[in-house]
Amino acid sequence: MSALIDALRRRLPADRVITDELRRLAYGTDGSFYRLIPEVVTVVNDEDEVRDVVNLARQHQRPVTFRAAGTSLCGQAVTDGVLVLLGEGLATCAIAVDGATVAVGPAMVGAEVNRRLAPLGKKIGPDPASINAAKIGGMAANNSSGMCCGTAQNSYNTLAAIRVLLADGTVLDTGDAASVATFRVSHAALLSRLDQLADDVRADAALCERIRTKYKIKNTTGYSLNALVDFTDPVDILAHLMIGSEGTLGFISQVTYRTVPEYAHKASALAFFPDMETACRAVVGLKTRPVDAVELLDRASLRAVAHKPGMPPLLKTLDEGATALLIETRAPSAAELQERIGAVLDELNAYPLVEAPAFTTDAAEIERLWNVRKGTFPAVGAVRKPGTTVIIEDVAVAVPDLAACCLDLQHLFAKHGYHEAIIFGHALEGNVHFVFTQDFGIETEVARYAAFMDDVCALLVKKYDGSLKAEHGTGRNMAPFVELEWGARAYGLMRQIKALFDPEGLLNPGVIINDDPEAHLQHLKPMPAAGELYAPVDRCIECGFCEPQCPSHGLTLSPRQRIVAWRELSRRHAAGEATGELGEDYLYQGLETCAGCGLCSTACPVGIETGALVRAVRGENLSGVARQLGQVAAQHFATTQALARTALKAGHLAESLVGAKLLGKLTGGAWKAGMPRPQPAGRATASQGDKVVYFPTCAGRIFGADTPAEALSATVIRVLERAGYAPIIPAGIDALCCGQSFASKGLAAEADRKSAELEAALREASDNGKYPIVLDASACSLRMKTYLAERLPVYDLVEFAHDALLPRLMLQKKADPVLIHLNCSARRMGAETKLKALARACAEQVVMPPEVKCCGFGGDRGFVVPELNAHALRKIHDDVPANCCGGYSSNKTCEIGLTAATGVPYQSIVHLLDECSQEAARMATC
Template sequence: MSALIDALHRRLPTERVITDELRRLAYGTDGSFYRLIPEVVVVVHTEDEVRDVIQLARSHARPVTFRAAGTSLCGQAVTDGILVLLGEGFAECTISPDGAAVRVGPSIVGAEVNRRLAPLGRKIGPDPASINAAKIGGIAANNSSGMCCGTAQNSYNTLAAIRVLLADGSVLDTAEASNVQAFRQSHAGLLDGIAGLAAEIRADHALVHRIRAKYKIKNTTGYSLNALVDYTDPVDILAHLMIGSEGTLGFISKVTYHTVPEYAHKASCLVFFPTMDIACQAVVGLKQQPVDAVELLDRASLRAVAHKPGMPPQLKTLDEGVTALLIETRAPDGAALQGRIKAILAELGNYALVEEPAFTTVPAEMEALWNVRKGTFPAVGAVRKPGTTVIIEDVAVAVPDLAACCLDLQHLFAKHGYHEALIFGHALEGNVHFVFTQDFGTEAEVARYAAFMDELCTVLVKKYDASLKAEHGTGRNMAPFVELEWGTQAYDLMRRIKTLFDPESLLNPGVIINDDAEAHLRHLKPMPAAGELYAPVDRCIECGFCEPQCPSHGLTLSPRQRIVGWRELSRRKANHEEPGQLGEDYLYMGLDTCAACGLCSTACPVGIETGALVRAARGEQLSGVARQLGQVAANHFGATQALARTALKAGHLAAGLVGDTALSKLTKGAWKPGMPHPQPLGRASRTSGDKVVYFPTCAGRIFGAESAEQALSATVIRVLERAGYAPIIPDDVNSLCCGQSFSSKGMASEADQKSAALEAALLKASDNGRYPIIMDASACTMRMKSFLEGRLQVLDLIEFAHDALLPRLMLHKKEAPIMVHLNCSARRMGFDQKLRLLAQACAQDVVMPAEVKCCGFGGDRGFAVPELNAHALRKIHDAIPAGCCGGYSSNQTCEVGLTANTGLTYRSIVHLLDECSAEAARMATC
């Protein structure tokens, strides 16, 4: 193995050849219930690098598995060989002028492609539930579909062109005629082999009929045999065989999709039927109507989400056996939408219903209805016992068989003891998912699962000729059953396809084609209890939905990967094993480089905030001396703040002597270019007008500006007074703190001590809540909103400025473009629209980069581990428009990091209001 590692180091930068135990474990984990730890992980950015890795793998006889997002549920993206992680070099996205086609790389997230297509009213056809995290490579390689996609709009049927790197290192790009012509000459043998297989199938009319029938419903079991009957040109066949091949035939480096319309006019309705049978009868009728999605939810699904916030109240009282259909219809305009609603309601009138159905077009109400569907999977994951995993499988049957199939599934669940199982899915396609929990910790439990899978697959195939995998891909879990579903003749064809493309079985072996009848029972992932410090961590299903939100993902670890590492450390602790080097590495990768921003919780299906685990772990790591110093700082916060201001002044003196760049190097990045100068606290002068309590947060009090007049507190006071308010500053403000800076270091008791003191001061200043209370840093606002729990209302400067200041201020818009950063706290509080509207009231051109989420400064992380801040902002530079006159946000430390990393001056959004309202006042007097 060392020879392979040495060879990889000669071909790739050292930092992209990963051999440490922690990251091999963490990076090698996908969303499935399988665990294989790669020998080495490599990060690639170009086709040439992929080719080099494959060549080295062949010369060292090691298997290769490609990984995009790793959200796959069936073990397609795990290996004990070489794991190839697709880097950002493969995140290409080129849209045709009319939006009718888009050429994308395999490492761009599906939702990001749709975001870029949205202004043209288009989207890609595949719409998996994981689209906010899943990348194009996985979407294409698994032929993923989704709620509205059906079979007509999946990757196979919307493929315009594909670029693939084959096991021999050659490239076929069907978008380039010259490449295709050269490939026909260089790979005549491969193409002849494909053509021979296609001719063999077409000569067997019974097999052709069977293949066509199998693909009338969703089907991702095995290879895409429909390519051999749908196309005659072997190049077209090859291109479509790659879709759904799960990385076993070649590497997909680019995909060109025909896009589909994304209609703005939508309506949704949740319809209740007294029985599963009646609901499924309605599905048959609805398939003839203008519907875009019909989601089925059985009674167990409805019961599982009934007590969640925002759910329809009737979910708690429905009779046993009631089944729901969640229906959505879309149209290019309002009149067409009403016509479609009318047709659907007329169809529903043919069936017995629990209550009269009603469509809504109100976005918030539609979101609430869809949250019923989206909450089903997390509902099982949230209540499972520690040590168990969540299994989600998906099958498809002909729509007329849907009711009987669901009833058989319910019978099998009861027979095998899966009493918590839920059934939901894409009823319009006869595609249902079922979710249950499984403990793989004992032989008896593994045997129970094996018996269930054997009977399940037999019933589905023999009784319904079902697709055992409708849209999740074959993977390791269903590979032993491919022959059962397709039969020996078709399975033999699949074997020959694999051999044609990959004769050495180098690419992702064991996936799709697997001779081991018990392969689905091997390499099962352990899920040790790890919630001693933070209980919700045991709910993690390792799906990876959190990763696009995380500022450290790709630098060290993502939230999922932190939990994987933490679980392993917990297992070792429980077994009295030493943490070893993995434990040492976790201190930096797991704890030091976590921004603890909490954005992971906004994407997590079960609401886990990995930052809470990290804060608790940091607290556990604190030495006695560190905790004593923290207590001293909390008890003497005014002196601590004064010391920080003195240190900042000293930093500016040093920078004046050696320069910002040299000082930054000397301090290992802690000193930042453009660091603010400390300034005195602003003073309020107006006594008449509406009273408002203003608490200047400690970061704003420490980090000032070029002049006292530009200091944050002075600017807030000036804008408040300009709008007719009389600001009240709490007494002894310099000794007050919300506790956020202590919380982020794991000092929970000290943090609560400071929060309680601030609560008392705010109560007094506001006359027990009589006057509004505003805070000028979103992170501090969010902490106090949570700490006060309704006892006292505090408002963030963003929400107060939008709701109360905008109506009172005259504003002159800037002509030059501005940048706006929605920091993680403002994002979590839902202030994105209010911040955008504030900025748009002040500037003609507002840029709010969608790909930049948390800036990674994380309170003091930007000083301690500046590489986290730089990594989190790596995509911001391309978004800065020409002539940009500055940037704005609502957290002082975020603004320090943004200024240092972009070269633009970032300040609070209140500075923008100040400038534009002052200019408006000046122009009014001219």
């Protein structure tokens, strides 16, 4: 293997050939309950790199697996050979002028493609639940579907063209006539063999009919044999065989989709039926009505979410056996939507219901209803025992068989002791998921799982002739059962297809085609308890939904990967084993480069904030000296702040002597271009007006501006007074801090002590909460909102400016565009709409770079590990308008990093309000 690694390092940059134990473990984990540790991970950015990596692996006879987002659930994205990880160079997207088609690279996240299509009223057809994290390569390779796409709008049926790299290094682009013509000559034998296979199938009437029947419902078990009966041109057959092939036949380097409409008008209703059979009879009727989604939820799934906030009260009182259907209908106009609602209600009224259903068109209410459905899977995962795995299986039957199948599954749950299992799914397609928990660390439990899966497969195949995998792909999980579902003749065809495209068997071996009848019981992922530092970690299901939110993902580790590694470190610690190289590397990759922003929790199905784990571990790892220094800094915060201002003055003096660029190099990136100058906190002058308590946070007090008048606190005071407020500054602010800076370093006790001190000062200044309290940094606002738990009326500056200042200020809009950054704390507080509204009130054009989430500055991380800030903002530059007149956010340190990265001066959004309201006042007096 060392020879192969050496060869890979000669072909790729060294940092894209990964061999350290920590990251191989991290990338050996996907969303499934399997784990294989790759010998080497390579990050590829273009087709040529993929070709060369595959060629090198073939020369050294090592298996190759392609990985996109790793959200797959059946073990198709793990390997003990060469893992080829898709880099950002493969994240391409080209939309046709009319939006009818979109050509997408395999590293594009599905939701990002839809975001770009949205202005044209279009979207891609596949809509898996993982679309916010899943990438196009995986979605096409698994023929993923979802709640609304059914079979008509999946990748197979919306494919316009595909570009693939075969195992021999040849590229075929079916959307390029020249490429097709060349391929017909170079690969005439392969195409001839495909043609012959198709002829053989069409000549076998029984097999041909079986294939057609199998694909009338959702089916992703095995290869897409429907390609052999749906198409006559072998190039088309090849293209559609690639869909659902899970990287076993070749590498998909581009997919061109025919887009589908995305209607703006939607309505949803939750209908409750007395039993499963009645609900499923209603599904049969609803298939003839204008519905876009019908999601079934059994009584167990409704019970699992009944006590969560915002759930309908009825969920707690339903009779045993009750079943719900979540129904959505969409239309291009409001009038047509009402017609469709009427048609659906007419159908529902034909069945006995627990209560009359009511459709809502309110976006917030629709989201609340869909949260019932979305909460089912994580609800089971969140309550499982530490060390157990949550498993989601995925089957489909003909819709008339749906009720009987669900009842049969419930009987199997009881027979095998899976009493926590729930059933939900896409009822319109007869496609249901069932979720249960499993301990793979005990041999008898593995045997129980094996017996259960045998019974499930026998039931689905022999009684219902259903699909053992409807939309999750075959993977390792269902590979031993492909022949059971399809029969020997069809399975033989699949073997021939695999041998035709991959004669050496090096592309993702063991996936789809596997001779081991117990392959689904091999390489089961251990889930050791993660310890008591942060208990929610044990709820992690390692799905990867968190990764697109994380600023360090792709630089070091993602939240999922931090948890994977921490679980292994905890296991070693409990077993008395040395943590070794993995433990050493975790200090930087797991701890130092975590921004602690908490955005992972906003995408996590079970609400885990990995930053909380990191802060706890940082606290455990602190030396006695570091802890003492933290305590001293907290006890003498005014002195600490003064020292920081002195250091900042010294930095500016050094910059005047050697320049900002050289000083940045000398300080390891800690010194930034455009670093603010220290300024004293502003002082309130108005005594008349509505009283409001304003707390200038410590970052704004340390990092000032070129003049006192431009400092953050002075600007906030000026705008408050201009709006008719009389701000009150708490006494002794130089010694006060919300505690956030201490919490981020793991000094939890010191952080809470500072929060308590600030609470006392705010309580006194606000007359025990009589007056509103405003903080000028979103990170501090979030900290105090969380700490106070509504004991005092705390507002973030963005929130207060939108709700209280905007109606009172006259504003003169800027003609040139402005940039805004929704920092992680503001995002977590739900401030996006209000920040945009403030900016739009002040500027004709507002740009918020869509692919930038957290800026990665993370309090002081931008000074200590500046590469994190640079990595997080690597995509911002293309979105900066040439004539931009400024950037605005609501966290001082974020603004420092944004300024350094873009060259555009970033300030608090209050500066924009100040400038525009001042200009409006000036013009009013002219």
